[in-house]
Amino acid sequence: MTSQPTPTKAASGPDGPGEPGGGLQAGLKNRHLSMIAIGGVIGAGLFVGSSSGIATAGPGILLSYALVGTLVVLVMRMLGEMSAANPTSGSFSAHADRALGRWAGFSIGWLYWFFWVVVLAVEATAGAKILEGWIPAVPQWGWALIVMLVLTATNLVSVGSYGEFEFWFAGIKVVAIGAFIVIGGLAIFGVLPGVDAEKAGLGNLTDHGGFLPNGPGAILTGVLLVVFSFMGSEIATLAAGESEDPQRAVTKSTNSIIWRVGVFYLGSILVVVALLPWNDPSIKEQGSYVAALDSLGIAHAGQIMNFIVLTSVLSCLNSGLYTASRMAFSLGQRRDAPKAFARTTSRGVPMTAIIVSVVFGFVAVFFNYKFPDSVFLFLVNSSGAVALFVWLVICFSQLRMRKIIQRESPEKLVVKMWLYPYLTWATAALIVFVLGYMLTDTEHDGRETVLLSLLVAAVVLVIAVIRQRTGAGAPPVRHIADEPHDDTPVKVG
Numbered sequence: 001m002t003s004q005p006t007p008t009k010a011a012s013g014p015d016g017p018g019e020p021g022g023g024l025q026a027g028l029k030n031r032h033l034s035m036i037a038i039g040g041v042i043g044a045g046l047f048v049g050s051s052s053g054i055a056t057a058g059p060g061i062l063l064s065y066a067l068v069g070t071l072v073v074l075v076m077r078m079l080g081e082m083s084a085a086n087p088t089s090g091s092f093s094a095h096a097d098r099a100l101g102r103w104a105g106f107s108i109g110w111l112y113w114f115f116w117v118v119v120l121a122v123e124a125t126a127g128a129k130i131l132e133g134w135i136p137a138v139p140q141w142g143w144a145l146i147v148m149l150v151l152t153a154t155n156l157v158s159v160g161s162y163g164e165f166e167f168w169f170a171g172i173k174v175v176a177i178g179a180f181i182v183i184g185g186l187a188i189f190g191v192l193p194g195v196d197a198e199k200a201g202l203g204n205l206t207d208h209g210g211f212l213p214n215g216p217g218a219i220l221t222g223v224l225l226v227v228f229s230f231m232g233s234e235i236a237t238l239a240a241g242e243s244e245d246p247q248r249a250v251t252k253s254t255n256s257i258i259w260r261v262g263v264f265y266l267g268s269i270l271v272v273v274a275l276l277p278w279n280d281p282s283i284k285e286q287g288s289y290v291a292a293l294d295s296l297g298i299a300h301a302g303q304i305m306n307f308i309v310l311t312s313v314l315s316c317l318n319s320g321l322y323t324a325s326r327m328a329f330s331l332g333q334r335r336d337a338p339k340a341f342a343r344t345t346s347r348g349v350p351m352t353a354i355i356v357s358v359v360f361g362f363v364a365v366f367f368n369y370k371f372p373d374s375v376f377l378f379l380v381n382s383s384g385a386v387a388l389f390v391w392l393v394i395c396f397s398q399l400r401m402r403k404i405i406q407r408e409s410p411e412k413l414v415v416k417m418w419l420y421p422y423l424t425w426a427t428a429a430l431i432v433f434v435l436g437y438m439l440t441d442t443e444h445d446g447r448e449t450v451l452l453s454l455l456v457a458a459v460v461l462v463i464a465v466i467r468q469r470t471g472a473g474a475p476p477v478r479h480i481a482d483e484p485h486d487d488t489p490v491k492v493g
Contacts (some may be wrong), residue, residue: 024089024329025159025348028243032163037236037253039170039315042177042264047309048072048126050269051288057222058278059205064222065269069261071434072176072230074427075391078398078417080254083237085405086410087246090330091238092394097334099400100393103464106336108393109327110460113357115231115386116324118379119315120361121368124148127313130306144365152358153320155325159242160348162322169315178310184271187296200275208277218439224446227434230265231387235319238326242348247414254415267452283415320356328353336467339424378452381445385438385453388431395428402485 020155028036053061090097090105091285093112097105128143138146141456154161186192205211212218227309240246268289275292276283282291286302293301329350332341367376399421405413417424438446467474 023344023348024242024326025344026242026244027159028163028239029346030243030245030249032160032167032235033239033243033249035167035170036163036239037172037249037256038260039166039173039319042170042173042312042315045226046265046268047289047305047486048287048310049225049229049284050272051291053222053225054269054273054278054288055216055284056225057218058209058211058295059189059273060212060214060216060219061222061226061278062091062266062273063219064226065265068149068221068223068227068230068488070263071227071427071430072233072261073257074417074423075394076233076254076257077415078252078424078427079234079394080415081413081417082398083240084247084250084254084415085401085409086489087236087237087241087250088330089139089241089326091241091327091332092390092397093327094330094334095396095401096397097118099397099404102334102336102468103461104393104397105334106331106464106467107457107461108390109331109336111383111386111457112390113324113327113331114456115383116320116327117357117360118364118383119320119366120324120358121149121376122199122380123313123317123320124361124365125368127310127317130310132311133306141365141369145362147317148358148361148365149312149313151321152354154318155354156349156351158349159322162318166315166322169311169318172311173308173315174215174264176311177264180293181263181267183269183296184275184292186492188274192296195360197275198298199277199280199295202274204274204277208279213278220434221441221444223434224438224441228384230261232316232319233489234390238323241326243330247412251415291375300399313491321354321361324357324361325350325353328357335472381449382452382456384449385435386457388435389453389457392428392431395424395431399424454456 050061050443053064057064057460065335079092079095082423083091086095086098088094090109093105093109095105096108104297118395124144124147125140127147128140131143132138135143151165154165183192186196188202190200191198237250240253272283272288272292276295282294285291286294289308290302290305290364293305298304310451328337328341329344331337332339332343332350332353338352341350341356343352345351364376364379367379398417401419402413402420435450441447
């Protein structure tokens with residue numbers, strides 16, 4: 001059962017509202033939601049993955065980021081429209097359930113959960129490598145275990161503790177990128193005191209083989225390399241369900257997505273490619289941001305960036321565990337997962353959903369150490385295209401949900417997708433194009449990623465269709481207009 005959030009309870013659980021274990025609590029403050037929304041678009045992939053994109057597309061990687069950024073803005077606008085009208089812990093999965101049918105909500109919900117539990121293992125390993133470099137007395141697997149246990153504990157305490165940790169993690173990322181852009185910008189224009197950046201200048205955008213040194217096709221290849229670093233921008237819509245004013249939180253995060261993508265992605269990457277020639281060997285050897293800082297003669301640039309990357313990793317881990325558990329909670333509410341997933345503690349924490357998610361994360365960490373080139377590689381590749389699947393489902397859900405909202409409660413359309421339905425169809429077509437182009441990419445494992453992701457998606461979809469046809473766990477479906485609980489049965493699909 002999914003319920004409309006109220007000022008005191010974010011969602012009703014199976015035990016009924018007002019009782020211990022009665023549902024999620026509205027424990028996230030406005031400052032938490034603001035920073036979650038800002039930090040959600042800044043993944044560790046921005047810091048560690050941008051160097052390969054720059055090496056592939058040159059300065060033209062800016063167009064790759066702009067293209068994907070535009071895609072994210074459009075998709076988040078659609079999601080914002082639906083979530084502002086009906087904030088829920090299940091976000092796009094719950095909307096797909098309502099708009100497209102139970103099979104859609106089930107499939108995309110479990111695929112999204114699978115994506116994040118694999119991410120837990122990836123990020124735990126990345127963080128452990130950095131920590132082992134600082135304190136080698138503790139083995140890498142030990143650090144991975146410590147990091148996972150600490151963040152699991154914070155998520156188990158209350159949603160407020162998750163919000164507080166994420167507030168500071170995201171805050172460090174935001175300050176770091178802001179400082180990088182300011183310092184780098186001053187160096188580019190030659191006005192940074194005490195620094196002689198010989199290689200810096202806007203001429204780097206065109207002087208080394210042109211703006212597109214590897215041809216226009218490299219823009220699309222760059223898209224494949226950067227698209228997954230944007231995953232996480234939708235977290236704010238899941239978290240909004242546990243805030244005091246979900247509609248306001250969703251509206252605010254949706255309206256601010258343009259400047260967040262513009263500043264943190266396009267702004268920082270522009271600084272990198274202007275500080276150094278795109279083909280400078282140090283970009284691939286050290287990483288784009290470390291190389292840029294080193295070019296300015298900033299002492300200990302590598303360790304500074306390691307600290308920032310570690311913060312991003314911990315932020316991603318923290319949010320990944322939160323997101324996976326809330327999706328599992330929502331699936332449990334809708335009877336698409338075991339009922340235990342929808343049970344909460346007296347603090348409004350879905351303990352079972354958190355523990356199950358982190359256990360799968362631990363299993364994935366084990367596979368990463370024991371079978372990195374077989375089992376773990378399969379897990380990573382088979383979840384790699386889930387971001388694009390999620391965005392595609394959001395597009396099709398919004399096409400139908402707009403009509404449902406207009407019919408049942410038009411006053412809740414406080415956020416509207418631009419140029420509906422034409423821009424929605426155009427966005428869906430672009431996503432399909434990117435997936436199709438990935439099938440032609442053998443150099444960066446694009447084809448393998450799409451094929452394995454489609455294989456896993458097909459298995460989940462078959463299970464979903466069988467469940468729907470047999471009526472397994474058939475839950476009550478939500479009516480948008482109902483307040484405060486959306487329990488009125490309506491026909492799905």
